[in-house]
Structure formats: structure tokens, C-alpha cells
Amino acid sequence: MSDPNANRGLAGIVAAESALSFIDGAEGRLSYRGYDIHALARHAGYLEAVYLLWYDALPSAMELAVFEGTLAGQRELPAAVLEVLGRLPDASTPMAALRTAVSVLGQVDPEAEDISHEADLRKAGRLVAQLPTVIASFDRIRRGLEPVAPDPELGHAANFLFMRTGQAPGPTAARALDTSLLLYLEHGLNASTFTARVVASTLADIHSAVTAAVSALKGPLHGGANEKAMEMLLDIGSTEAAASYVDKALAEKRKIMGFGHRVYRTEDPRATHLRRLAEELSVESADTRWFELSRAVERLMLERKGLHCNVDFYCATVYHALDLPVDLFTPLFAMGRTAGWAAHVMEQHMHNRLIRPRAEYTGELDRPWVPIDRR
Ligand SMILES: CC(C)(COP(=O)(O)OP(=O)(O)OC[C@H]1O[C@@H](n2cnc3c(N)ncnc32)[C@H](O)[C@@H]1OP(=O)(O)O)[C@@H](O)C(=O)NCCC(=O)NCCS
Known part of the structure; x- marks a missing residue:
């Protein structure tokens, strides 16, 4: 039998060709x-x-x-x-x-x-x-x-x-949402x-x-992460509380949403622009609280775990600055x-071919049939 951990979650497996x-x-x-x-x-x-x-x-x-x-x-x-x-x-x-x-x-x-x-x-x-x-x-x-x-x-x-x-x-808000959609496109x-x-x-x-x-x-491990990231920021509440919150979560082996990525091992290039947009919106509204808190959490995660933020982290900060309810993120x-x-x-x-992988069978074989009145 092959290694049951090989290709868990299909990591690294090429499953299609795409020019997108x-x-x-x-x-x-x-x-x-x-x-x-x-x-x-x-x-x-x-x-x-x-x-x-x-x-x-x-x-x-x-x-x-x-x-x-x-x-x-x-x-x-x-x-x-x-x-x-x-x-x-x-x-x-x-x-x-x-x-x-x-x-x-x-x-x-x-x-x-x-x-x-x-x-x-x-x-x-x-x-x-x-x-x-x-x-x-x-x-x-x-x-x-x-x-x-x-x-x-x-x-x-x-x-x-x-x-x-x-x-x-206004134009800054429209542009920020438009660019976030572009970054989420593909x-x-x-x-x-x-x-x-x-x-x-x-x-x-x-x-x-x-x-x-x-x-x-x-x-929450996919799109739901931007909502979870915002819930976390709201929960932390202030920049001063960031370090104790992150340390406690990591000690309890909880995931910090909006960090880590299956593919990126460095900064997610989409995060670069969402960070910029979050900053622009916070400066325009003269409320830099959430942006500063996001920066603090980002620095802590890099320091403590070497983990970069992904697309969902600053997207949460951007959507919050646009006054959107968290469950629309x-x-x-x-x-x-x-x-x-x-x-x-x-x-x-x-260019169709039916996608149909197979599973590694890990159950028993050749079990004798037992009639229902004898189980
Ligand atoms: C995105 C994600 C599912 C990638 O998962 P993956 O490729 O299977 O990465 P792993 O879970 O194997 O992570 C490797 C290590 O980093 C840790 N880690 C990864 N993401 C973490 C996070 N967000 N917070 C804390 N620790 C994290 C894992 O616990 C693991 O640590 P270990 O080796 O001590 O067990 C994962 O990073 C995650 O759950 N992130 C939070 C959800 C999120 O933001 N999703 C949006 C993705 S765009």
C-alpha cells in the first residue's frame, strides 16, 4: 500500500492545464x-x-x-x-x-x-x-x-x-472595492x-x-477566512491587546485567520495591494485604528511563526473601512x-475530460456476509 500521507489534500498535484x-x-x-x-x-x-x-x-x-x-x-x-x-x-x-x-x-x-x-x-x-x-x-x-x-x-x-x-x-471607496474584486478574480x-x-x-x-x-x-479555510479575520480583529479590539491575543491563540494551537497559504511561502502579492488600499481608506476616513491593529497582528505573525498574511487579511480591513457588514465579506x-x-x-x-481521481482504499476486505437476524 502506498504512503497514506502522500498527496494529502492534493498538495502539489497537477490536476488540470490552464492558461488563465x-x-x-x-x-x-x-x-x-x-x-x-x-x-x-x-x-x-x-x-x-x-x-x-x-x-x-x-x-x-x-x-x-x-x-x-x-x-x-x-x-x-x-x-x-x-x-x-x-x-x-x-x-x-x-x-x-x-x-x-x-x-x-x-x-x-x-x-x-x-x-x-x-x-x-x-x-x-x-x-x-x-x-x-x-x-x-x-x-x-x-x-x-x-x-x-x-x-x-x-x-x-x-x-x-x-x-x-x-x-x-466616493472615488476612493469605489476604486478600493473594484481593486479588491480584481485581486479576488482568479x-x-x-x-x-x-x-x-x-x-x-x-x-x-x-x-x-x-x-x-x-x-x-x-x-473558513477558504473564502470564509476574510470574515474570520475581521471577527478576530474586532475581538482583539486594540493594538495594545494584539500580542497577548496572538500568543494565547498560538499557544492553544488555534489558527490565525488570514495567515498562511497552501502555495505562497512569501508575501501573497495580492496582500501588498490590499494593505495599500486599507491604508488609503484609513487615512481618508481619519480612522487609522483598524489599519494599525492589522499591521501589529501582521508583524507579530511574521515574528512568532514566520507566516505572511494572505489575500483575506487586509481585505477584511478594506471591507470594514467600506462599512460593509462582516458576513458580506x-x-x-x-x-x-x-x-x-x-x-x-x-x-x-x-478541452474537456471528466475529472475523476481515485481514493486509496484503507478499509477491510473479504468480510463474511452476516444475515440481518444474526447481527
Ligand atoms: C491556508 C491554510 C489552510 C494552508 O494550509 P496548509 O498548506 O495545509 O498549511 P499547514 O496547515 O500545513 O501549515 C503549516 C504549519 O503552519 C501552521 N499554520 C498555518 N497557517 C496558520 C495560521 N493561520 N495560524 C497559525 N498557524 C498556522 C500550521 O499549524 C502548521 O504548523 P505545524 O507544522 O506546527 O503543524 C492554512 O494556512 C490556514 O488554515 N490558514 C488560515 C485560514 C486562511 O487564512 N485561509 C485563507 C487562505 S487564502
Whole structure:
């Protein structure tokens, strides 16, 4: 029998070919379609990066305007989806609501069962356009408020913030959210993307794959980490309390959320930009408390465990500065990543082979059958 610990969690296993993103965990490098994440985070908008991922080319100004305009015109939700959101139990979490809503969007999509590349592209566009409306509408409905209709004049991120509060955000806030979505867009075969590809490899449709991917993202070891990171920062409360909190957690062998990574052994290049955005937002609001606390925790983790923060840590600080409720942090990760999942579904559909690994059997063999009256 082979070593049962070999490849636990499929670490290091190559399970698919992809031309979407390149990650070098040792060097802390990430690129989308060959373009370095640092250039994209500084110069590109979220939908520009989505276009790059789906069409394998940077859009011209005209192509980007058409792409953004098409998606802006598709933000409204079908009545069936709004109705379902209104009927969810009070205890529904935003991630559970999102999972249900994506599934219902698939039920009512006019091309639900068409998995041709052209239909996949159109459905992916609708999903990316509709997800912000799902999240903002659910958040308003649960607060007893009417959903706010999308404003096609606002950009993708600004419109989300507008739909949640009814107020158009300032440019720094809109830009910070937009860049966070770009940083969440794509990251190789992480758990949710792998899930999406497994579903797509059965030749199931894109909404099925994204519903499953949302489910995989929900857990605290994946997308849920940005919420857990914020809960921890709120729990610590002040920079002075950081050292005793971290030391106690480490002594009790508890994980500090937002640190460590399966692939990166150095700084996660996405964290670099989220740290910058968190600082910008804190300076603009003249409330640097949470940024300073985040810096303190980051320094402690590096000192005590040699662990760097990952994408989720400063994302939590950014979303908190944007005044977003903690339980919307993971849905926002999903909002950014949906276009990445869609890109993988399209790659899978275009070069499909059923993904079907095997398990190392560790049970018994040749057990004698015992009739039910003799057990
Ligand atoms: C992301 C994560 C699941 C990667 O897991 P992994 O590749 O299996 O790494 P391991 O769990 O093997 O970590 C190696 C060591 O570092 C420790 N470690 C890893 N992340 C840690 C963290 N966030 N806090 C404290 N210790 C941590 C592990 O306990 C382990 O220590 P040990 O060798 O003494 O047992 C893990 O780092 C984690 O749980 N992080 C917190 C959740 C998170 O932020 N997830 C978002 C990822 S983008």
C-alpha cells in the first residue's frame, strides 16, 4: 500500500492545464494571462481584467466600453430570484442565500442548458452582472428594506455600494472595492475553482458549477477566512491587546485567520495591494485604528511563526473601512471570483475530460456476509 500521507489534500498535484493565471509561491508572483498582478492592480479595473481573462487580450477603450455597457444592462434580477430572496428563512446567511440565488438564476436563464462557448460567455456575463444585485438585494431585504435598483451609469463596484445603501460612493471607496474584486478574480486551482472544474467536467452547465463553487468558498479555510479575520480583529479590539491575543491563540494551537497559504511561502502579492488600499481608506476616513491593529497582528505573525498574511487579511480591513457588514465579506470574494470560475468552466468545456481521481482504499476486505437476524 502506498504512503497514506502522500498527496494529502492534493498538495502539489497537477490536476488540470490552464492558461488563465500563473502562480509562483516561492517568489510570490501572480499573473493573469501573463500580465503581472502588480501592474493590473495599479492600472486596470475589475471588468478590464475579466475581459482579459475571458478573451485572452487586453480590451481597447471601445471594447471595454461595450463590455461594461453590456454587463451594466444585465444587472436587474429576474422576478423569480427576488421572490426567492424574500422568502428565505430569517436565519439565512448571505453565502447560503447566494448559493440558492445562483441556482435559481440557472433555473430561469434563457440558455440554461446550452454549454456552447458562445452561450457560456453570455451566461458568464449575466452572472457577473447579477451577483452584486443578489448580494445587495439580500442584504437590504434582511434589514427590512426595499432593494435598490441598479444604476447603469455607475461602474461595477460603485453600483454595488450604491445598491446596498442607496448612496453613490466616493472615488476612493469605489476604486478600493473594484481593486479588491480584481485581486479576488482568479487564483489557479484553489478549492472552489477546482470544484467548479469538476462539475463542468461532467458537462454540467455554468450555473451548476458556480453554485458548487460558492458552496466550496463558504468554508473558513477558504473564502470564509476574510470574515474570520475581521471577527478576530474586532475581538482583539486594540493594538495594545494584539500580542497577548496572538500568543494565547498560538499557544492553544488555534489558527490565525488570514495567515498562511497552501502555495505562497512569501508575501501573497495580492496582500501588498490590499494593505495599500486599507491604508488609503484609513487615512481618508481619519480612522487609522483598524489599519494599525492589522499591521501589529501582521508583524507579530511574521515574528512568532514566520507566516505572511494572505489575500483575506487586509481585505477584511478594506471591507470594514467600506462599512460593509462582516458576513458580506465572503459573498464579495464570490462576486470577484465568479468571473474566474466562469473562465475555468469555459476552459474545461473547451478541452474537456471528466475529472475523476481515485481514493486509496484503507478499509477491510473479504468480510463474511452476516444475515440481518444474526447481527
Ligand atoms: C491556508 C491554510 C489552510 C494552508 O494550509 P496548509 O498548506 O495545509 O498549511 P499547514 O496547515 O500545513 O501549515 C503549516 C504549519 O503552519 C501552521 N499554520 C498555518 N497557517 C496558520 C495560521 N493561520 N495560524 C497559525 N498557524 C498556522 C500550521 O499549524 C502548521 O504548523 P505545524 O507544522 O506546527 O503543524 C492554512 O494556512 C490556514 O488554515 N490558514 C488560515 C485560514 C486562511 O487564512 N485561509 C485563507 C487562505 S487564502
